[in-house]
């Protein structure tokens with residue numbers, strides 16, 4: 001053997017430089033012994049390379065599915081919807097040609113299973129419905145690639161085995177749940193792949209740039225949006241979900257490179273207690289099919305650990321409480337094409353193969369357990385009614401007179417979940433609260449969706465386990481900030497007609513010849529969008545910081561703090577333009593604009609008062625880039641951009657020292673680590689604030705602001721254990737439980753608010769449900785006027801809090817204003833627009849953006 005040859009062999013086995021093949025034959029992926037129809041193109045024939053050799057873009061995957069649709073009488077493709085970036089989202093309905101010929105009837109019979117009022121269909125002779133969803137996290141791409149091979153197998157395999165499978169099942173393939181994220185990821189790994197594949201974890205290929213491909217366009221985790229339904233991907237999916245009500249739903253993910261393969265069941269003690277017991281048994285039986293199939297390939301795997309189905313907004317949890325069974329699969333990630341791991345080089349084809357294997361074992365399991373899965377669906381509809389009959393809460397009443405838009409937005413979510421909602425037939429009183437029939441709705445607990453209704457409305461505070469994979473509470477009316485009440489007596493007497501759709505009623509505007517000004521209340525959800533339109537058009541707007549009563553064209557009216565006043569006399573020739581814009585605002589933003597005939601108010605401040613402050617158009621930048629939490633930044637970006645039409649410039653923290661920061665008046669620092677913000681950036685930020693601008697720092701950004709002395713706020717600390725006090729010994733195995741139980745897993749807590757503060761304009765209740773997304777709590781400011789949102793002394797409303805954490809939060813500050821010279825720094829300890837459905841607190845953030853400029857700097861000075 002020559003020295004040269006020895007060196008070559010060394011290079012091949014040396015870690016980091018080993019040549020790795022990612023080219024595999026089709027037989028590597030698919031079951032042995034099957035015959036395939038030559039008329040169906042293999043993925044390799046279609047793409048010009050084998051699956052796993054390069055990363056497929058969603059449009060390539062969809063093109064292949066469309067080709068199968070043309071060539072195979074087992075396939076029917078529909079476009080479910082479009083993503084934010086207008087990519088199509090598709091669903092393939094795959095079943096036997098005979099079933100396709102009868103598909104409308106099959107679907108109609110299938111839906112009868114979930115309807116206790118319908119006669120029972122014959123489960124012995126019905127196909128089972130299996131939904132297979134791939135790569136909701138776009139950078140967990142082995143799932144979507146597996147779907148291509150599963151599709152080929154289902155279209156091309158020939159013989160009695162596949163005929164029996166397709167006769168017994170209707171398979172719904174959703175090859176890419178998150179095409180925008182998959183596109184970002186595929187572009188990155190393909191662009192950084194050499195002709196020779198390398199497996200070094202240090203390669204750019206395996207280290208995506210911020211924000212990565214996990215999330216959707218606005219950096220939301222779509223595997224948390226099954227419940228809030230705030231994104232087009234989720235809305236398209238839920239519509240098809242209820243068109244089919246699958247018996248089994250598979251959810252294909254990736255996890256750390258050094259792990260193996262996971263399938264559910266997860267941790268039993270962390271299952272949502274509303275889950276019917278049958279789900280666990282069925283999941284366990286399915287697990288035997290996965291284990292057997294993976295044993296045959298020699299793959300390592302595990303179940304019963306790591307993951308849980310507590311939060312109902314995840315793909316594997318949602319089906320469990322809506323009549324089906326959801327199963328999570330997690331495969332060790334190769335990220336790019338191949339990567340060194342603790343068990344050797346993990347190739348992309350290997351990762352893909354495990355998801356193909358689990359997909360096919362799921363189908364075989366569903367085929368074998370068909371009748372039991374169908375019976376389970378029927379039984380869960382009936383047991384839901386039985387549980388409702390036994391439950392003390394017979395239903396819920398909800399609705400808000402002061403902001404009917406938020407009520408409709410919440411109603412819309414309920415209706416998308418196929419929850420039965422009825423109009424309120426007469427006034428319902430609950431303690432001091434009166435729900436008027438015009439603005440109210442009733443949700444009877446006794447309905448097939450009882451479990452979901454309960455999951456969305458309950459306020460659970462006791463748990464079997466103190467650790468959570470995701471949040472511990474999500475009570476829908478608290479998130480939307482819509483008043484609600486539990487009904488323990490008869491619901492029937494309040495239940496009016498069934499509601500079909502949510503309708504946002506237009507506002508109202510009529511131009512008046514004698515008007516000196518128009519006044520718009522600040523309560524309506526989309527009032528900030530109205531103000532943005534006015535300011536963008538160069539119209540002068542004044543904000544009343546005190547209330548006043550005025551005679552309007554529709555009679556005398558009380559206007560609260562935050563009222564938007566558009567004076568006409570000082571705007572030159574713009575009267576016509578203003579009136580046209582207010583007409584648009586009334587319809588598009590659901591805001592009422594009243595004509596005021598005189599500047600002299602009946603009560604309170606007059607229209608020329610120094611308590612009406614002129615407002616400037618905010619020019620907003622959000623720091624987004626390496627170190628910043630993409631999820632947190634995305635929520636804020638989405639809120640301003642999508643909901644309120646406010647232009648947002650996204651700036652990388654590392655370049656802050658070099659940009660023209662003077663072009664902005666509001667700068668937002670989402671939660672994250674700002675070590676990338678250099679001294680030039682920090683200095684320029686300080687100068688900019690001092691000039692009178694508004695900086696908004698959220699969650700962990702507060703730690704950076706405090707350590708760089710931009711704010712005088714201090715973060716509340718836990719009472720430290722005494723230095724000489726040695727803790728008692730604890731079992732090694734329980735370390736995680738002891739260490740992590742003090743974390744805040746995402747919990748709903750109670751806050752007290754100062755309704756006179758500009759950050760709270762538009763609110764009308766002295767307390768507010770807040771989502772605690774971080775462990776941060778502020779010490780109260782030395783100025784008594786500068787902490788307008790603080791936690792109450794007994795803060796827990798819903799979810800889990802360790803007793804130590806409860807006392808840390810009690811009485812602490814949540815939102816605080818600081819000043820530097822002429823500028824304001826507003827800090828918020830938690831995410832105000834959490835997962836885009838926390839409309840209840842998102843206004844505080846909008847107020848910070850819009851009204852930060854009018855907060856008196858003197859209000860933050862300590863009392864002498």
Ligand SMILES: [Zn+2]
Nearest residue numbers: 137140253254
């Ligand atoms: Zn995932």
